[in-house]
Amino acid sequence: MTDTLDRLRRILGTGCSFLLFGVAGLLMGAVVSPLLGLRERDPAIRELRVQALIQRCFAAFTGFMEWTGVISVSAVGIGALAEGGPHLLVANHPTLIDVVLLGALLPQMDCVVKREMWSNPLMRGVVQGAGYLPNDGGEATVQVCLHRLRAGRTVLLFPEGTRSPQGGLGRLQRGAAHVALASGAPLVPVTITCRPPGLMRGQKWYDVPERRMQLRLERGSSIPADAQGASRSVAARRLTRELREHFEKGIQHVGI
Amino acid sequence: MSASSPVSRSAEEVFGTLREILTREFDLREEEVRPESRLADDLDLDSIDAVDLAVKVEDALGFEFEPDDMQDLETLQDVIDLIRGRPPHAVPV
Numbered sequence: 001m002t003d004t005l006d007r008l009r010r011i012l013g014t015g016c017s018f019l020l021f022g023v024a025g026l027l028m029g030a031v032v033s034p035l036l037g038l039r040e041r042d043p044a045i046r047e048l049r050v051q052a053l054i055q056r057c058f059a060a061f062t063g064f065m066e067w068t069g070v071i072s073v074s075a076v077g078i079g080a081l082a083e084g085g086p087h088l089l090v091a092n093h094p095t096l097i098d099v100v101l102l103g104a105l106l107p108q109m110d111c112v113v114k115r116e117m118w119s120n121p122l123m124r125g126v127v128q129g130a131g132y133l134p135n136d137g138g139e140a141t142v143q144v145c146l147h148r149l150r151a152g153r154t155v156l157l158f159p160e161g162t163r164s165p166q167g168g169l170g171r172l173q174r175g176a177a178h179v180a181l182a183s184g185a186p187l188v189p190v191t192i193t194c195r196p197p198g199l200m201r202g203q204k205w206y207d208v209p210e211r212r213m214q215l216r217l218e219r220g221s222s223i224p225a226d227a228q229g230a231s232r233s234v235a236a237r238r239l240t241r242e243l244r245e246h247f248e249k250g251i252q253h254v255g256i
Numbered sequence: 257m258s259a260s261s262p263v264s265r266s267a268e269e270v271f272g273t274l275r276e277i278l279t280r281e282f283d284l285r286e287e288e289v290r291p292e293s294r295l296a297d298d299l300d301l302d303s304i305d306a307v308d309l310a311v312k313v314e315d316a317l318g319f320e321f322e323p324d325d326m327q328d329l330e331t332l333q334d335v336i337d338l339i340r341g342r343p344p345h346a347v348p349v
Contacts, residue, residue: 138303178304233308234283237300 003210006069010208013068017061018205021100022122024057029125036129044151047131051108054130058104065097069212071198077219078105078190086154088145088183090176091190091217092169092247093158096199098192101217102156109156110148112141135161137175145179155179159243163201169247177239180225181232187243189220191250220246267291270317270336277312291333299332313339 033050040046065071081087082105089109091098099111115134117127126132133144133155145155157179160170180187193216194200196209223242227235275289284299295301301309303326310321319339329335 139307142304174302174304230283231281231308233281233305236304237283 007208007210010068010070010212011206013065013070014205014208017065017068017070020064021061024061025122025126028053028057029123029129033125033129043131047129048108050126050129050131051110054103054126055105055107058100061100062097062104070208071097071213071215073101073215073217075101075105075217078102078217081154081188081219082106082108086149086152086185087188088149088176088180088185089154089156089190090159090187090243091156092164092192092251093160093162094164094192094197094200095194095213095215096163096205097215098158099156101192101215102190105217106154109154110145111156112145112158114162137173141175142178142182145175146183149179149183149185159240166197166200166202169244169251172240172244172247174236174240177225177236177243178232180223180239181227181235184225186222186224187239188222189243189246189250191218191220191247192216193218193251218250220250265317265340267336267340270339271332273316274313274332274335277309277316281308281312289332291331291336293332294330295332295335 028050032053036049036053037046040049062071062073066073081089089102091102099113103109103111110131110133112133112135113127115136117123117132118134127134133141133148135141145157148155157176159172159174159176161173162170164170176187179185195214195216196211197203198207198209198213199205223239223246225235225239230238271291275286278284278289278299279286282299282301282305288299293299295306306326310326313335314320317339321338325338329338
């Protein structure tokens with residue numbers, strides 16, 4: 001009986017969280033972001049202000065999910081990333097809320113997100129206002145990431161390009177490695193794990209696990225981008241292999 | 257020294273050149289590279305690799321890819337057929 005009530009409470013908590021997320025996204029895109037645009041003409045400054053606001057919203061969303069008992073979050077080494085930089089962050093992508101969890105901890109990050117977000121009425125205003133980057137793939141995405149890094153902005157990529165398969169890691173695309181090799185910036189890996197599994201690919205939002213999800217975000221040691229005389233294709237493959245090994249080790253250590 | 261026209265090369269010659277490029281520049285093993293190998297699924301070539309491969313092929317064979325060529329190619333055999341079936345734009349002299 002207690003278990004059933006707890007489960008119902010977490011289903012309700014998840015539903016309310018996503019409802020709030022949708023409403024906040026709509027308000028941000030339709031009202032707040034355009035208002036900030038009126039006050040600040042410089043697009044770069046405007047985007048940074050929107051991103052700072054997004055951090056507060058994401059932090060509130062994460063706090064609400066914790067308060068309702070849906071998730072608990074622990075982060076190792078992420079907060080320090082707010083200092084210094086810019087960083088080239090790369091994360092695995094087990095759950096629906098990974099970008100929210102990371103965004104709650106970092107006041108500035110240019111996320112590379114799916115192009116579909118630009119046609120999603122709830123998210124379009126936010127991704128445009130924040131200056132997020134559409135994942136069009138290939139050289140175009142590499143160049144736009146390079147441009148942002150050179151402008152001193154932290155960039156976040158999910159090399160899998162979509163959520164991980166349950167319990168594992170999808171195929172890693174090599175775009176992040178190409179950005180690292182072209183910019184000289186090391187890859188800063190963040191391994192995300194979730195026990196028990198929830199909000200994963202193929203799971204419905206109301207399909208809550210048997211207990212509260214324990215989400216852990218752990219920053220790993222930076223992986224230097226050094227071609228060591230190899231062609232860029234070979235270097236990108238090697239760097240991506242190294243990144244994969246890092247994620248696999250982190251996932252196996254905690255269990256996804 | 258001039259590169260001979262790709263049209264005049266046999267399929268084996270073109271394949272040999274492609275295999276040499278793929279093993280040297282893309283970290284692939286010789287046994288992985290077969291005419292029937294699928295570019296994306298078997299050889300794990302992405303769009304950036306495709307651009308690099310096109311440049312290397314041009315250097316080696318004098319064959320220029322059109323911008324959209326790579327989108328229609330599925331296997332290495334398709335690349336060989338394309339190279340052998342179209343006259344080069346410019347053969348290096």
